[in-house]
Amino acid sequence: MTATNLKRKASILATLLSASLCFGAQSFANSTDLPDIGTTAGATLTIDQERHYGDAYMRILRASQPIVSDPVLSEYVSSLGYRLVANASDVKTPFTFFLIRDRNINAFAFFGGHVALHTGLFLHANTEGELASVVAHEIAHVTQRHLARRMEDQARKTPVTIAALAASILLTIAAPEAGIAAITATQAGSIQSAINYTRSNEKEADRVGMSTLIKTGYDPHAMPHFFGRLADQYRYASKPPPMLLTHPLPEDRITDTRARADAYPSKPVVPVLEFHMAKARIVARYVGINSDGALDWLKRKEKSAPAKIKAAYRYGKALVYLDTKKLDKAEALLVQLQKELPNNNFVLDALSDLNIAKKTPQKAQQLLEDALKTKPRNPTLEINLANVLIEQDKNKEAVRLLQRYTHSNPDDSNGWHLLSKAHANLGDSANEVAARGELYALSANWNRAIQSFTQAAQLSELGSLQQARFDARIDQLLQQRDQFMALQN
Structure with a gap:
């Protein structure tokens, strides 16, 4: 993201969160029936308000960050996340897990149960347990309502300080360097208070996250192993990765997680094929190295890998061959993989691409x-x-198929993109532009979304059920836009 874009997003977030403090305080003052939230954060935000702000920020991220809309990787990350959530405590909101294409090591959570993972995280996690330890930590930030608690902590200070610090909260978790720049404009005492509060949150997220990790069946030592290796690798780095800016790793924190893990019996670390297939897919397609570099990495990993996961690296090589149009080499690997893993979605997805490339989509x-x-x-x-x-x-x-799919998965841009394409092929201009309107809405481009549905209504038969449906959607979008813009007033 450019510096100009960062400043623009910071401004949006500043107004968004400044409004959130006023709105939350007003709701608290007018409420006589506070929800049971299990924390001390109720004075600032309710759970419903958190969901509202989370949805708004997710739309901003879709417009400004390289979110990975890869169906196989999305399914893997979501499946891992939901298994952990099923074993977490104090879950009061639905969760959404997604990937951002970025080689830097980072993960962050924000309002409404949203958890983002950078693709670079896969490159540094050696096992699924290590990746799961990071996800469990982020889930704990949500269930313990750390963002809301930070707001409440700052609510004891002057309104100017509240606005300045609140504006930086969401920005710092996604773009730490820009967020730190925003924080430096605030009072020094408030800075130290916020940092101390964050460190206590990190320890709490470690403790709660490890409990979730253990209940899900992972080795508790996965967390200190990953944290320790990360700290050692960047101990003397002049520019640490974003994850260490937002999740500082002082020695006492690593020691605490190691001691906590030692209190439990170690579990054997069984290699998980799907984790290594996801990692291979990311290396092949999402880290920005050329095909020769990706093949070299995959071949070296295959040579030293246990027999159980060698298929993951053959799969990665097949993707590289597929993407470089070496279809015969890709086919040889994928046919063998299909025999070994007949119902594996990673393989089926690649075979679909292969058959499209070979002009045999019926297969x-x-x-x-x-x-x-x-x-x-x-x-x-x-x-x-x-x-x-x-x-x-x-x-x-x-x-x-896509009408049903988009109804079940309304936030998946893939469904709306394909639906727009199918309608265009049928010459159905009204439904084509309507599907495109949904894509605009997902990125908070409300005016373009409303324009699309207005055009769709004009293209429909006057007085038809279709026109009425588009008009109703326009009313919904106008309401959503007003709610979104109200956060900046």
Whole structure:
């Protein structure tokens, strides 16, 4: 992101959060029936308000950050996150897990149960347990309501200080350097108070996160192993990664997590194939190295890997061959992988791409339909099937599938993009621009979204049910835009 964009987003977040403090205080003053929140953060924000701000910030991120809309990786990260949430305590909000394409090591959580992971995190985690320890830590930040508690802590200070610090909270977790610059404009005493409060939050997130990690079945030592290795690697770095700016790792914190882990029996670390396949996919497609560099890394890893996970690196090589149009090499690897892993979504997704590239999409359709009998309504399989149907000019079938898909997965840009494409192929301009309008809304581009649905209504038959549906959506979008803009007033 450019410096100009960072300043613009910082300004948006400043007004967003300044308004949130006033709104939260007013709601608290007018409420006689406070929710049971399990923390001391109720005086600043309610759970519903947190969800509202989380949704707003997620839309800003979609517009400003390289969010990875990869169906297989999204499914993997979400599956891991939901397993951990199922074993977490004090869960009071739905969770959303997503990836940002960034080689820097970082993870952050914000209002409304949103947890972001940088793709670079996969490059430094050696096991799924290590990755899970970071996700569990971020889940704890949400369940313990640390952002709201930071706001409450600062609510004891002057309004000017509140506004300045609150404006930096969400910015610092996503863009630490820009956030630190924002904080330096505030009073020195408040800075130290915020840092101390953050450090106590980090220790609490470690403790609560480790409990979640253990309940989910992971080795408790995964957390101190990852933290210790990260601290050692960047101990003398002049520019530490973003994760260490927002999650400082002083020696006592590492010692605490190690002592806590030692209180539990160690569990054998069993290599998880899906974790290594996700890592291989990220190396092949999302770290910005050329094909030769990616192949070299994958080959070296395959040579030293345990037999159980060698398939992950063969899969990564197949992706590199596929992306560089070496289809015969890709096919040889993927056919063998399919025999070994017949219902693996990583492999099925790659086979779909292969068959599209080879102009044999009907083979991919059969594979995906067979897999959906075993895993009905699976989002990765459905979005691949929709793509394959469009490639075969079976647009009516694709539309039927995608209408159901977007209803179940309204925040997935892939569904709306393909739905717009299928409608365009059918010459249905009204529904094409309506689907495009949903994409604009996901990124808080409210005016373009409303314009799209206005155009869709004009293209519809006068007085038709379709026109009425588009008009109703315009009313919804106007309300959402007003709510979003009200955060800046």
